[in-house]
Amino acid sequence: METPFAKAKRSAMKSEFDPKALTTLLMNLLKERNESLREAALKSGLDHQALRRLLAGQRPNIVTCILLADHFGISPNDFLKLAGWPTMKVFDVEISSEENLPAEAIEVARDIAKIKDPMTRKAITEAIRTLLTKYFE
Template identity: 50%
Template sequence: MEPIAQAKRRVRKNYNPEPLIERLKELLTERKESMRGASLASGLDYGYIQRIIQGHRPAMEAVILLADHFEINPNALLTLAGYPPLKVFDIRTASTENLPPEAVDVALAIARIPNPGERKQIADAVMTLLKKYFG
């Protein structure tokens, strides 16, 4: 088995930053947002975002934070950053076919909240209530 340090170096060598850089620039342009604004809103250091745009491979956590800020599926950015998609973000698991209509209505209402911070607070509050009353 290959040592983890060697595996990380191998992956780093094969990383092509261009697709991620292009997508991040598109997202910034679409939102009319600066790198500094995106860094503040995502909780990342401005210099860190600059290094990503310069071609450095970001950490997986940073990619997820950026995706959350830009309100896109993290798997879209993870694959551009050379990471495998994560099952937890797989949209196919969110099929509404097996859900009661009330659950779909709640999920859609939460999804319409434009502010990601407020949306997360509401979702957390709903989960807290569900755990309190239904275990």
């Protein structure tokens, strides 16, 4: 049986947080979008000090992770994992109608989902979309 979210959250609060991966991701996303901390915070609906605290090594709260993920267009579960929080089922990506998709598409989607680094996953997805756009021209 799966651990209830509230229990997993309490457990995560007691665990040590390593900010390196999350701060690296945030800096890469800011650089990729050519945004300042203040711009990203405002567009995310956050106080810019929230991002400064994150970069200083403080664990962001769950809502901050979700708002940042929404702003940057990546899965909230990626931010939650990197911040040491449990993931949320509501953000799990599932193929709702596999029977309507070719087997090859399902295999590719599953392979992409295995990629741990969200930046790499995003880059590969964009490359596939570029190839498909060229194919359908």
